[in-house]
Amino acid sequence: MVILPELVLLAGALALFLVSLDTTPSKQAAKSVAIVFGIATFVATLLSFQAQGTLFYGVYEVDQYSQLFKVMIGFSLSLLLILGQNLKGISPSVRPEYYLFLFLSVLGLMMLVSSVELLAIFISLELSSFALYLLVPMRDDRTGIRVQMEAGMKYILFGVMATGFMLYGMSYLFGLTGTTYLKNILAFLAQGNLQPAVVVAVLMILGGFFYKLAVFPMHFWVPDVYQGASNETTGFIATIPKFGAVALLIRFLIVPTGQSPFLIELMAVLALCSMFYGNLSALVQKDIKRMLGFSGIAHAGFILLGLLTLNSEGYGVAIYYIAGYVLMNLACFLVISNVSQQGENLCVEDFNGLYKRQPVLAFVLAVGLFGLAGIPPFVGFMGKFMILTSALRADHLVVVCLAAINTAIAIYYYLSVVKAVYTADPGENPPVTVHPVIQLTGIVLVMAITLLGALPAKFVDFASTVVQTLL
Template identity: 55%
Template structure:
């Protein structure tokens, strides 16, 4: 039972591999992939309370890791359902596309349970290289080759981040003589002020900053978001960030407030991510690029929670990234449905959308209001709790600047809302939505509202899981 979700994903990959040997129809491939994702979600739920260690204590299964596995499986399942009618991926490679998607999910699930440096590295690379291959598989409907360029940029930035991370891990091993995270935390404690320890931690964090799209490892985001297909971008924008936060919490837990240089470094990265992401998003026309820059700023908010170095701050970061998952999926659901033939969507494409598709418009607005931090949605509650925790720790300047960034973000989110509801549509043709799409839209809206109004249940579970790490 400890390895059941991962074994399920391996089985799913095997099924898709055999499927790729033939020439199955697009609908059949998507049906099989969605079914396998649902089975993985069920397996993850069954193992939610499993506890134990595997592979000579390099792999830890507990409530903390299992919560993230359920969220990863749920997010993947949602993406596969709402992208069922999307034609953004080349038809002849769809079996391979979903094979790599499931292998990436496998790597992410392994990452959240890894408590040893080499296990972390292998899991991170498994999840990353699969996505590197997924990005160029986009159907080139616009004949501009941006998907090839995006794939190359994603790979090159990923290799650079991996090199930095490995260099940092080698320093950590040299300083502590072990690759086990619990032992590293114990042996690294007296060395926080040493330059070698500071360099080791900073370089190691680079690999996780890349996954979370944090400054200064964020430069790949806009081009990859724009160049990848809509469903691939939805996956990259939401699912890997869950695993990145999970492993970041494990690594940041190695540090204490005594390591003031590292704390200051994290604070600078958080603020730089917020300002760069929000100011760049102000001038974007492509919706996926806008959400990409928005994601950079949200990563900065997540880092604010980690700077508290306590269980409540970590739990709030988990709560926030979970809310971000659902808010992002709500936006991408609408993007996939509005997009024609898998093309990119620009802001003007939402003009008068309310008159053509009221449910999709409402889903988009709730997702954007949540991302903007407007009450009573989960984005507001999450940001309020993150900033309150930072304020209680004395990070007054950080809190003020973060609140200022929230105001900047509201501007470009509301500009989309204005076009959606306050302008006449370019065409009077009504959009039809399938029953699964309507069901998902309602589900995502309900989750975003309920998590915002009643956060205590999830915060309590997250706190309980984080205390296992402290």
């Protein structure tokens, strides 16, 4: 069935809704339902990987491109549900609703990667976004953090602003092209019809996509939302929605950027601004989630750099990069969620001597941070290397040199955390006890990060082949 993953997610959301109706729900009921349906969603994405079809009068297209992203979303959702199964930062009374909104947000992302019409894109994006807006203020006050409401307000206000820009750009594009279907719009743009009004419309639409990816200057919500949301919610915001943003950008940029040098130059500037702003800001952060938030802005710049190559190889490398980035972030948030005793925020000092307190988590965190820093043999190194190589072949020499400088800057703050983990004395930090399933999940993430870094060719070749179907 072409929409099997979406149906499984919807069934999971309905099941969680029924659990939420119980006035005295079991503490395990919502978690068990969520994990079962999360794993079932991943299995459904594998079973329907070869499915192809067009639904709803051509606005919803199921092909290998969309299915590849759905597999990655399903796999990441399963890992996220397992690593955050204790939900220390969420009050037990609202956990069914928390899982419900989480599933609805993922459903929106699944729909987003298959949407090939402007209104379908808008509806899918809003379903994903509004469910996610509700997750941020659901943090338990008992964690001692009082900024979740402020973070939730900032998230929704910036999101509404970005949505307004995007919707206004879509209306402009519809008025100029007379269609809302991406194929027809891209065919119109391929003819060289890039008058200033079209460029403005495209930029406004890209603004909405950049918000999801946290690209400069649509990044201002990131550090405060990362800090204010619970650790589990931040882990979700930092990972799975990035797949939807990259999928949309590739669909939307295949033709317009190739026809407009101005758009190419603008995106190159935004990529560099994202890298420098994110890395320089991360240097002075003590809160680990704020640090990862600013580093996410920098990594968004690298993704844009891959998209500027204007060929299927570059797009394939961008997909490879975002897959690796999500895995590395999941590894980091697995450790953060389990080292945090009551769901509180953690500073770098809280990881002092972690290798003595919990060796497995220390190793998982080190691998995740080494990968994010771009140190071999992990996926982060190969991702950055291939991104820079593709950009160099596309004659972006200056951008590549500046991006290489940013890679060196990032090593400092990533390795400062590893230094605290392995060289600092534990002090008063308590031992960390975790369930064997969590440790096994961490080992799986380490293996995935290492294998994907050591054997990137097959993934990149397949991703590039899939992207060619859109050209």
